[in-house]
Amino acid sequence: MSSEFKLENRLCFRLYAASREVIKQLRPFLEALDLTYTQYLVMVVLWEGGTCSVKQLGQRLYLDSGTLTPVIKNLEKKELLRRFRSAEDERVVMTEITDSGKALQRRANEMTADMQACMALDKSEKAALGDLLNKLLPQ
Amino acid sequence: MSSEFKLENRLCFRLYAASREVIKQLRPFLEALDLTYTQYLVMVVLWEGGTCSVKQLGQRLYLDSGTLTPVIKNLEKKELLRRFRSAEDERVVMTEITDSGKALQRRANEMTADMQACMALDKSEKAALGDLLNKLLPQ
DNA sequence: CCCAATTTAATTGTGTTCAATTTAATTATA
């Protein structure tokens, strides 16, 4: 068995496994916020901008409406965001953060440093990893 | 909005997005093999060793029986592997590659170089990324 | 203006992922 065929030597596998491991490490923090990882990512976008269309969310998160629609509906059920159709273009569904959503941001921000400390990498390693991962993303 | 809170600056998000993007790039190859990504990873392990218990598969892939059991049953349905209980320890379920499974290996191996070329990284970048990802995996 | 093409979400169906629980087999211990 030549080494390039070995599971552990496949970069696609290490990437997939590392991604899941990191998300697993974040789970205690996410549970404290009562959010899943995908819900958390949607909230990160809304904490930045306050409002966002489903299409724009999809472009930021690299997810389609098949994934986002149920996630957004769950966040609406938790009253962390509101959903409404754009008046200018009725095809567009907008999400808008609520007061509860904004309140959650304070607790989430306090955790951010600890969450980022989960990854056992120093500053320069994180920068290097970030640059390499960027090369794997579209554009 | 301080930059460490921005979605695109979060390493956990880049990792998650990059992992899914790479798997998306691999999909045409996987379709040619009529395998999902997870099914492919199980077959990579069996192509190496011929047989493997569910527990060992879980340790290699960082997946539990809740994920692996249905994946393995689907591979059994495709007749790429057989399942049987170990005679020494009836708790242990072993998987063993079939002749069809071995035949698929030849086609898969021919694709491996092209699959690995999907990632737009040169040799040294791949080595660096591999090392950084290893630091994020258990042990 | 009219209708075909495009765009945006939602829906449907398949297949993971993972936590929690259950079942069966094995091992350890009183």
Next chain:
DNA sequence: TATAATTAAATTGAACACAATTAAATTGGG
């Protein structure tokens, strides 16, 4: 040696991911 603890899979239920399809709204060419 009974039985308590542990181990290995399977099961269950919730929540993604994603391809393919559908429906509604908008845009663009004749």
